[in-house]
Amino acid sequence: MNVAQIIRNIETHLELVIPKHNFSEVYRYGVLPPGKAFRPQLVSAIYADYCNESDHKFLEDPKTPVNYLASAVEVHHAYTLLHDDLPSMDDDDTRRGKPATHIKFNEWKALLAGDGLQTASFALLAKYGHKNLGLILKFFSWALGPKGLIQGQYLDLSEEMTKGIDELILTHQYKTARLIQTSILLGYWSSSATTDYRTSKQLFRLGHSVGVVFQLLDDLTELVDEQLSQHELAVNPWLTANKDLCFKEIISDLEKIENIITSEELASTKKVLANYFKKIEGLLVEGKTNITKHSEIDLVPVISLLNRINR
Amino acid sequence: MNVAQIIRNIETHLELVIPKHNFSEVYRYGVLPPGKAFRPQLVSAIYADYCNESDHKFLEDPKTPVNYLASAVEVHHAYTLLHDDLPSMDDDDTRRGKPATHIKFNEWKALLAGDGLQTASFALLAKYGHKNLGLILKFFSWALGPKGLIQGQYLDLSEEMTKGIDELILTHQYKTARLIQTSILLGYWSSSATTDYRTSKQLFRLGHSVGVVFQLLDDLTELVDEQLSQHELAVNPWLTANKDLCFKEIISDLEKIENIITSEELASTKKVLANYFKKIEGLLVEGKTNITKHSEIDLVPVISLLNRINR
Numbered sequence: 001m002n003v004a005q006i007i008r009n010i011e012t013h014l015e016l017v018i019p020k021h022n023f024s025e026v027y028r029y030g031v032l033p034p035g036k037a038f039r040p041q042l043v044s045a046i047y048a049d050y051c052n053e054s055d056h057k058f059l060e061d062p063k064t065p066v067n068y069l070a071s072a073v074e075v076h077h078a079y080t081l082l083h084d085d086l087p088s089m090d091d092d093d094t095r096r097g098k099p100a101t102h103i104k105f106n107e108w109k110a111l112l113a114g115d116g117l118q119t120a121s122f123a124l125l126a127k128y129g130h131k132n133l134g135l136i137l138k139f140f141s142w143a144l145g146p147k148g149l150i151q152g153q154y155l156d157l158s159e160e161m162t163k164g165i166d167e168l169i170l171t172h173q174y175k176t177a178r179l180i181q182t183s184i185l186l187g188y189w190s191s192s193a194t195t196d197y198r199t200s201k202q203l204f205r206l207g208h209s210v211g212v213v214f215q216l217l218d219d220l221t222e223l224v225d226e227q228l229s230q231h232e233l234a235v236n237p238w239l240t241a242n243k244d245l246c247f248k249e250i251i252s253d254l255e256k257i258e259n260i261i262t263s264e265e266l267a268s269t270k271k272v273l274a275n276y277f278k279k280i281e282g283l284l285v286e287g288k289t290n291i292t293k294h295s296e297i298d299l300v301p302v303i304s305l306l307n308r309i310n311r
Numbered sequence: 312m313n314v315a316q317i318i319r320n321i322e323t324h325l326e327l328v329i330p331k332h333n334f335s336e337v338y339r340y341g342v343l344p345p346g347k348a349f350r351p352q353l354v355s356a357i358y359a360d361y362c363n364e365s366d367h368k369f370l371e372d373p374k375t376p377v378n379y380l381a382s383a384v385e386v387h388h389a390y391t392l393l394h395d396d397l398p399s400m401d402d403d404d405t406r407r408g409k410p411a412t413h414i415k416f417n418e419w420k421a422l423l424a425g426d427g428l429q430t431a432s433f434a435l436l437a438k439y440g441h442k443n444l445g446l447i448l449k450f451f452s453w454a455l456g457p458k459g460l461i462q463g464q465y466l467d468l469s470e471e472m473t474k475g476i477d478e479l480i481l482t483h484q485y486k487t488a489r490l491i492q493t494s495i496l497l498g499y500w501s502s503s504a505t506t507d508y509r510t511s512k513q514l515f516r517l518g519h520s521v522g523v524v525f526q527l528l529d530d531l532t533e534l535v536d537e538q539l540s541q542h543e544l545a546v547n548p549w550l551t552a553n554k555d556l557c558f559k560e561i562i563s564d565l566e567k568i569e570n571i572i573t574s575e576e577l578a579s580t581k582k583v584l585a586n587y588f589k590k591i592e593g594l595l596v597e598g599k600t601n602i603t604k605h606s607e608i609d610l611v612p613v614i615s616l617l618n619r620i621n622r
Binding site: 017018019022023024027079083086088089106107108111112114115116117118119120122123125126127129133134137138140141142144145146147149150151153154157158160 | 328329330333334335338390394397399400417418419422423425426427428429430431433434436437438440444445448449451452453455456457458460461462464465468469471
């Protein structure tokens with residue numbers, strides 16, 4: 001997967017939906033550069049797998065319909081980050097190693113740019129204007145709306161998620177997995193005019209497991225520092241009574257991921273996930289001493305499963 | 312136009328796109344009751360005019376496709392109000408005679424509910440899932456996104472709009488008229504599977520004039536109080552050197568509105584506008600003494616034009 005091409009497409013598409021002057025720099029600052037572009041990579045990889053386009057040549061032309069969907073997902077993700085960082089939400093001053101948008105500009109500009117980016121993500125779906133647009137709009141607005149991603153934000157900010165393992169997994173499912181499921185299903189639904197219910201359901205499950213593992217591994221890699229912040233000590237699920245259940249969940253999800261990418265023969269998708277898991281594996285191996293100091297977890301089975309998907 | 316039916320449909324549709332518990336009361340508080348529901352009334356009236364459904368029986372069933380569009384417009388409008396009132400934006404404590412959402416609940420809840428309502432407005436477009444959905448999604452996300460409504464918010468908050476009459480009209484065009492144009496065009500595009508370019512263009516112009524007049528009349532009726540706030544004295548365009556240009560603009564827009572509703576034979580739409588203008592006329596006649604004390608405007612031609620449309 002050529003990440004540079006994906007990022008170039010996002011840049012090109014963003015210019016199509018923002019004005020030329022004035023406020024445009026706030027949008028650009030909030031979206032670019034888009035980090036690892038994990039979600040648009042998933043859109044493209046699933047599309048490639050179901051179209052049998054293993055050369056990924058479709059990435060070369062920004063006007064290939066599926067590329068608008070990949071950008072829509074990233075632009076939507078960027079809006080959630082802009083709003084997440086605001087003082088009344090998570091109150092974070094930095095994002096991806098640079099000042100958060102409301103620090104760089106100001107609060108109303110970050111809030112307004114976030115609003116605009118959300119609308120822009122739908123403008124990119126409209127530019128896609130291709131196979132299964134009605135279905136795509138339906139899923140996108142359901143998964144990322146009040147019954148999905150926004151409900152996850154609510155569970156997180158209202159501290160519902162610290163109540164127990166069920167609330168934690170539910171929060172991760174809504175807040176993180178819904179956008180990953182969207183990425184995966186958009187890739188599939190744009191690959192063919194007809195959609196198979198069984199495949200959609202399998203991919204929905206794949207997205208759920210990838211999303212939950214993504215978030216739990218993220219929480220785990222937070223423990224590589226020698227000293228943890230008060231906030232981390234209070235909310236990290238690997239430091240609570242839930243840690244054994246987190247461990248069970250992560251092992252079960254990694255197995256499901258392995259099974260689905262094998263049964264559906266998802267070669268390109270496997271590479272995207274393997275790349276990500278490799279990075280996580282590196283962080284875990286390097287930070288092992290500190291992690292096990294903070295939390296008595298047996299990292300061996302986790303690393304071994306990550307490794308199996310990496311092969 | 313049966314406003315009670317329109318509002319009942321909005322309530323029914325909102326329940327479809329929000330969760331049953333927890334955060335749902337914040338969404339409901341932010342949307343209901345929806346004031347005069349002017350924008351959904353426009354969607355329905357234009358639809359009725361182009362379908363020749365002068366009995367408006369389609370309003371009785373919430374599942375009639377166009378009714379989802381009317382609700383989508385109102386839910387989108389509600390999200391802009393929730394965010395507008397936030398401390399970093401206009402910092403307003405009250406809305407429609409009750410505490411603003413961030414006062415009633417708190418800031419992150421109002422911000423998050425606004426985000427969710429924006430997504431929900433697209434979920435309602437998806438439920439429409441009918442004639443010209445691709446075109447409707449394209450216009451909706453363009454008109455209300457970074458190149459439209461959001462640009463209007465930017466021009467307003469950055470105080471660009473106080474620089475001159477052109478900036479003022481541009482701000483009203485983006486911030487107010489775009490949503491009104493959206494309402495009108497959604498009504499037209501859902502009335503028939505084919506769309507006529509000339510008619511779409513005429514209705515785009517109608518929406519522009521209605522939006523600009525709506526905002527300028529709103530500014531004018533702000534002057535009916537004997538004492539004006541410092542903020543009002545600073546920003547009201549009827550108190551500046553631009554007042555003659557505002558006057559010219561309002562007269563020219565009212566004439567355009569009259570011409571288009573006559574040439575397109577928009578009987579239902581005429582009633583919705585006449586109702587609104589009647590209310591404004593009442594306010595202007597009643598507040599005449601104070602208005603002319605604050606600003607030397609000849610209200611007679613404005614009232615006479617409002618009256619002509621009211622007939």
